[in-house]
Amino acid sequence: MSHDDHHAVVVPAPGPEFVPHEVAHHFSTPVQEFQSGKLGFWLFLATEILLFGGLFAAYFYFHEVYPETFRVGGQQLDWRLGALNTSVLLLSSWTMAMGVRSAQTSQKSKTLMFLGLTVLGAAIFMVIKFFEYKAKNEHGLIVFSELFRPFIENPDGTGSLAWFQDYHGVMAGVPHGHMFFAIYLTMTAIHGLHVVIGAGLIIWIMFGTAKGRFHAGYFMPVDLVGLYWHLVDLIWIFLFPLLYLVP
Amino acid sequence: MSDTATATDAHDAHGHGELEMGHIHVSSAAMFFKVLVALLFLTFITVAVSRFDFGSMNMLIAMAIACVKASLVIAFFMHVKWDTAINKIVFLGSFLFLALLFVFTLADLLTRRLDHEMHTIKSPVDKEWVQPKPQADGNH
Amino acid sequence: MTTNTPAVATATPETQAPRETYLNCSSGFMSWAGTLDHKRIGIMYLVGVGIAFLAGGLFALLVRLHLWEPEGLLFSNLDYNQVFTLHGAFMVFLFVIPAIPGSIGNMVLPLMVGAKDVALPRLNLLSFYLWLTGAILATLAIVLGGFDTGWTFYAPYSLYTDKAVVTIGLAVFVLGFSSIFTGLNFIVTVHKLRAPGMTWFRMPLMVWALYSTSILQVLATPVLGITVLLVAFERLYHIGIFDPRLGGDPVLFEHFFWFYSHPAVYIMVLPAFGIISELVSVHSRKPLFGYKLIAFSSLAIAIISFLVWGHHMFTSGQSTYAMFAFSFLTFFVAIPTAIKEFSWVATVWKGSVALNSPMLYALAFLIIFAIGGLTGVILGTLNVNLHLHDTYFVVAHFHYVMMGSISLAFFAGLHHWWPKMFGKMYSETLAKIACLIIFVGFNMTFIPQFIMGSRGMPRRYATYVPEFEPFHQASTIGAIILGCGVALMVFYLLQSLLSGKKAKENQWGGVTLDWHTPTPPPHLNFDHEPKVVHEVYDYSTLDYESMQRDAT
Ligand SMILES: [Cu+2]
Numbered sequence: 001m002s003h004d005d006h007h008a009v010v011v012p013a014p015g016p017e018f019v020p021h022e023v024a025h026h027f028s029t030p031v032q033e034f035q036s037g038k039l040g041f042w043l044f045l046a047t048e049i050l051l052f053g054g055l056f057a058a059y060f061y062f063h064e065v066y067p068e069t070f071r072v073g074g075q076q077l078d079w080r081l082g083a084l085n086t087s088v089l090l091l092s093s094w095t096m097a098m099g100v101r102s103a104q105t106s107q108k109s110k111t112l113m114f115l116g117l118t119v120l121g122a123a124i125f126m127v128i129k130f131f132e133y134k135a136k137n138e139h140g141l142i143v144f145s146e147l148f149r150p151f152i153e154n155p156d157g158t159g160s161l162a163w164f165q166d167y168h169g170v171m172a173g174v175p176h177g178h179m180f181f182a183i184y185l186t187m188t189a190i191h192g193l194h195v196v197i198g199a200g201l202i203i204w205i206m207f208g209t210a211k212g213r214f215h216a217g218y219f220m221p222v223d224l225v226g227l228y229w230h231l232v233d234l235i236w237i238f239l240f241p242l243l244y245l246v247p
Numbered sequence: 248m249s250d251t252a253t254a255t256d257a258h259d260a261h262g263h264g265e266l267e268m269g270h271i272h273v274s275s276a277a278m279f280f281k282v283l284v285a286l287l288f289l290t291f292i293t294v295a296v297s298r299f300d301f302g303s304m305n306m307l308i309a310m311a312i313a314c315v316k317a318s319l320v321i322a323f324f325m326h327v328k329w330d331t332a333i334n335k336i337v338f339l340g341s342f343l344f345l346a347l348l349f350v351f352t353l354a355d356l357l358t359r360r361l362d363h364e365m366h367t368i369k370s371p372v373d374k375e376w377v378q379p380k381p382q383a384d385g386n387h
Numbered sequence: 388m389t390t391n392t393p394a395v396a397t398a399t400p401e402t403q404a405p406r407e408t409y410l411n412c413s414s415g416f417m418s419w420a421g422t423l424d425h426k427r428i429g430i431m432y433l434v435g436v437g438i439a440f441l442a443g444g445l446f447a448l449l450v451r452l453h454l455w456e457p458e459g460l461l462f463s464n465l466d467y468n469q470v471f472t473l474h475g476a477f478m479v480f481l482f483v484i485p486a487i488p489g490s491i492g493n494m495v496l497p498l499m500v501g502a503k504d505v506a507l508p509r510l511n512l513l514s515f516y517l518w519l520t521g522a523i524l525a526t527l528a529i530v531l532g533g534f535d536t537g538w539t540f541y542a543p544y545s546l547y548t549d550k551a552v553v554t555i556g557l558a559v560f561v562l563g564f565s566s567i568f569t570g571l572n573f574i575v576t577v578h579k580l581r582a583p584g585m586t587w588f589r590m591p592l593m594v595w596a597l598y599s600t601s602i603l604q605v606l607a608t609p610v611l612g613i614t615v616l617l618v619a620f621e622r623l624y625h626i627g628i629f630d631p632r633l634g635g636d637p638v639l640f641e642h643f644f645w646f647y648s649h650p651a652v653y654i655m656v657l658p659a660f661g662i663i664s665e666l667v668s669v670h671s672r673k674p675l676f677g678y679k680l681i682a683f684s685s686l687a688i689a690i691i692s693f694l695v696w697g698h699h700m701f702t703s704g705q706s707t708y709a710m711f712a713f714s715f716l717t718f719f720v721a722i723p724t725a726i727k728e729f730s731w732v733a734t735v736w737k738g739s740v741a742l743n744s745p746m747l748y749a750l751a752f753l754i755i756f757a758i759g760g761l762t763g764v765i766l767g768t769l770n771v772n773l774h775l776h777d778t779y780f781v782v783a784h785f786h787y788v789m790m791g792s793i794s795l796a797f798f799a800g801l802h803h804w805w806p807k808m809f810g811k812m813y814s815e816t817l818a819k820i821a822c823l824i825i826f827v828g829f830n831m832t833f834i835p836q837f838i839m840g841s842r843g844m845p846r847r848y849a850t851y852v853p854e855f856e857p858f859h860q861a862s863t864i865g866a867i868i869l870g871c872g873v874a875l876m877v878f879y880l881l882q883s884l885l886s887g888k889k890a891k892e893n894q895w896g897g898v899t900l901d902w903h904t905p906t907p908p909p910h911l912n913f914d915h916e917p918k919v920v921h922e923v924y925d926y927s928t929l930d931y932e933s934m935q936r937d938a939t
Pocket residue numbers: 648649652695696698699
C-alpha cells in the first residue's frame with residue numbers, strides 16, 4: 001500500500017544487499033509492529049494447539065476404549081521409519097532455528113542455506129511418509145483407492161469398510177481394528193498437510209530473503225514461519241510415541 | 248546462561264548484528280546445537296524405554312519424555328524463554344484449556360464404568376457392550 | 388488497494404468542501420472491496436450480517452407459519468427438518484456469532500482504545516471474506532440438497548443423512564476461522580495499540596467485553612473446526628470415531644461440539660453485555676456502577692464457560708458423575724452474570740435517564756435477559772433438565788438469550804452508533820414504536836413456548852398434539868408482530884441514510900474516545916493522536932457544545 005502519510009517510519013537496511021523496511025501506517029514504532037505480529041501469531045498457534053488437541057483427545061479416548069486394538073495396531077507401523085522421520089523433523093527444526101538466527105544477524109546467504117535445508121527436511125519427511133503409507137496400502141490396512149467408497153451396510157446392521165481389508169489378518173483378534181488406522185491416517189494426514197504448508201511458507205520467505213527484505217531490523221516473517229515450523233515439529237514429537245510405540 | 252548471546256555479542260555475526268528491535272534475543276549457534284543433540288538423545292530414549300513394559304506407567308513415561316522434548320523446542324527453538332510475558336501466557340495457556348477438554352472428556356469416559364456398577368444399566372460405550380462378539384467380527 | 392488513499396486529516400468543520408470522512412475519502416468498488424479500514428470492513432460486515440439476519444428471520448417465520456396447525460401447514464415433515472435447520476444454522480453461524488464483533492466491534496473497538504486501525508488490517512479483511520465464503524457455502528449447501536441435522540450436526544444422524552452435510556460443515560469451518568481471526572485481531576489491538584494514557588482500567592467496558600469474547604473465539608473455535616472436519620471425514624471415508632456401527636462414540640462428538648458451543652453462547656452474549664454497559668452509562672449520564680466488577684466478570688464468564696459444556700448432554704449417555712460436576716459448575720456462571728445485571732440496574736437507578744431509542748432497546752434487553760438468564764439456571768439443574776431437555780422450554784430459553792437479549796443488544800448498539808457511523812439520524816419516533824412492537828412481539832412468541840415446553844412439547848417436531856394449538860398460534864402471531872417490528876426498523880434505518888437529518892457531533896453525550904473524534908470519523912480515526920487523561924465515563928468532561936453541533 002502506497003500512502004502519503006508523512007508519519008511513515010522506515011527501518012534502514014543494514015547493508016547494500018538489503019532493502020529498508022517501511023513500518024505499516026497504523027503503527028508508531030517498528031517494535032510495536034513486531035510485537036503485534038508476534039502476539040497475533042502466538043494466538044494463531046494457540047488455535048492450532050486446540051485444533052490438534054481435539055485429535056489427541058480422540059486418540060486418548062479410543063486408546064482407553066480399545067487398548068488391545070491400539071497395541072496391535074501400533075505394532076503394524078515401522079518404528080524405525082518413525083524414529084528416522086522424528087530425527088529428520090528435529091534436524092529441520094534446528095536448521096529453521098539457525099535460519100531465523102541468521103536472519104536476525106543479517107546473514108543473507110546463511111539464511112538462505114538454512115531455510116533451504118529446512119525445506120529439504122520437509123521433503124525427506126514426506127517421502128518417508130509416502131513409503132509408509134504405501135506399505136499400509138499393500139497390507140490392506142489403509143486401502144487408499146477405496147477410501148471414498150461408501151460404507152457397505154448389511155441388513156442386520158453390521159457392515160464393512162472398503163478401505164480396511166487387512167489382507168494378512170493381523171488385526172483379526174482385536175475389536176474394531178480399523179479404529180487405530182483411522183486415527184493414524186487422520187492425524188498423520190493433517191500433520192502432513194501442515195508440513196506441506198510449512199514448506200510452502202518457507203519457500204515463500206526464501207524469495208523475500210533473496211530480495212534482501214529480511215535483516216536485523218526486520219525479520220518478523222522469518223521468525224513467524226519459524227514458529228510455525230517448530231509447531232509442526234512439536235506435534236510430531238507427541239505423534240511419534242503415541243502412534244509408533246503405542247504405550 | 249553462558250552459552251547464549253545477545254545481538255551485540257553474537258560471535259560469528261559480521262560486524263555485529265545491530266538490532267533496532269529493542270530487546271531481541273539472539274541465541275548462540277552452540278546452544279541450538281546442544282538442544283538438537285538433547286532432542287535426538289531423548290528420541291533414542293523414547294524408543295529404548297518402549298522396549299520395556301512398565302504396565303500402566305508406559306503411557307506416563309512416554310508422555311513425560313515427549314513433554315521434555317516439547318519443552319526444549321518451545322523454550323529454545325521457539326524462543327519462548329526470552330519472549331514477552333503475554334506471549335508466554337498465550338501459548339502456554341492454550342495447553343491449559345486443552346487440558347480441560349482432555350480432563351472432562353476422559354473423566355466422563357472413565358466414570359461411566361462406575362455408573363455401570365451403580366445402576367447395572369449398560370451405557371452406550373461400556374467396553375463389553377461395544378466390543379462385538381468374536382463371531383460377529385467377520386470382516387474386521 | 389492503491390485506490391484506498393488515506394485522507395490527510397486536516398479539515399476543520401468550517402472549511403468549504405465537505406470534510407473528509409472514512410465514507411467519502413475514496414470511492415469506487417475496490418475502495419470498499421479491498422479496503423483495510425476497520426470502519427469500512429465493519430460496514431461490510433453490517434450489510435452481510437443484516438442480510439443473514441433477514442434470511443434467518445424469514446426461515447423462522449416459515450417455521451412458525453408451518454406450526455399454525457397441529458398437522459403442519461406448509462411442509463412435509465422432512466422439509467420442515469430442513470427449514471428449522473436453515474433457521475438455526477443461518478442465525479447462529481452467520482448472524483449471532485459474527486454480528487456484534489464483526490460490525491459494531493470492528494467499527495468502535497479501535498476508536499475506543501484510540502488506535503488508527505486494528506492491529507492486523509489485512510487479517511481483518513480476510514476475516515470478512517472468510518465470512519462471505521462461509522455464507523456462500525451455506526447457500527450452496529441449500530442448493531446441493533439442503534441439510535436437516537439441526538444446527539448442532541449431532542452424530543450419528545449427521546453421518547447417515549443424504550443431505551449436503553459436508554458442504555455446510557465446510558461453511559462452518561470457514562466461518563469459524565473468520566471468527567478466530569476477528570478475535571485474534573482484537574486481542575492484539577487491545578494489547579498493543581492502546582493510545583497513550585489508555586490504561587487497562589480506562590478502557591470502556593465494550594472493549595473489555597470484546598476482549599473476553601476474543602479469548603473464547605481463539606480458544607474454543609478450533610475445536611469446532613476439528614469437529615466438523617472429523618464429521619466430514621466420517622462421511623467421506625468412514626473413520627468411525629463418531630459412528631457407533633464402527634465402534635465409535637457419538638457422545639464424543641457431543642463433547643467436542645459443546646466444548647465449543649457452550650463457550651460460543653458467551654461469544655455471542657459477551658459483546659451484547661459490552662454494548663449494554665456502554666449504553667446504560669451514556670444514556671443515564673452516570674459512571675457505571677462497579678466498573679471493575681463488570682470488567683472482571685466478563686473475564687470470569689469467559690473462563691467458567693469452558694467448564695460447563697456437559698450441561699447440554701444430560702440425556703446423552705454421559706456418566707452420572709460427569710453430570711453432577713457439569714450441573715454444579717453451571718451454577719457458577721450465574722454469579723458473574725448476575726453481577727452484571729445488578730450493576731446495570733444500579734447504574735440506571737437514580738441516573739438522569741434519557742429515554743432515547745437506544746436506551747429503550749437496552750432496557751428491553753435488561754428485562755428479557757433477566758428471564759433468559761434465570762431460565763438458564765433452571766435448565767442447568769440436573770434433575771429439572773432431565774424433564775425439560777429438548778422441549779420448547781429450552782427453545783424459549785435460548786431464544787430469550789439469543790434473539791431477545793443478543794439481537795436486541797445488537798439493535799441497541801446499532802441505534803447508538805448509527806449516527807456515529809453515518810452522520811445521519813433516523814426517526815426517533817419510529818425507532819421507539821419499532822422497539823415497542825419488537826418487545827411485545829418477542830414476548831408473545833416465546834412466553835407460550837415456555838408454557839408448552841413445561842408441558843412436554845418437544846422441539847424440532849413438525850407436528851404436535853391439538854392441546855398445544857392455541858399456544859402455537861399465539862406464538863406464530865407473536866412472530867409475525869416481531870417480524871413487522873424488524874421490518875419497520877430496517878425501513879427507518881435505510882430511510883435515514885437517504886433522507887435522514889444530520890446527526891449531532893456527539894449525539895448522545897458519550898465521553899469515551901469514540902465520541903471524541905469527528906462524526907463520521909476521518910480515515911485514520913483521529914485528527915490528532917488522542918491522549919487519555921481522564922478516567923472512563925467521567926461525565927464532568929462532557930463537552931455539551933458537541934451535543935448541539937451538527938455533524939459535518
Ligand atoms: Cu451451555
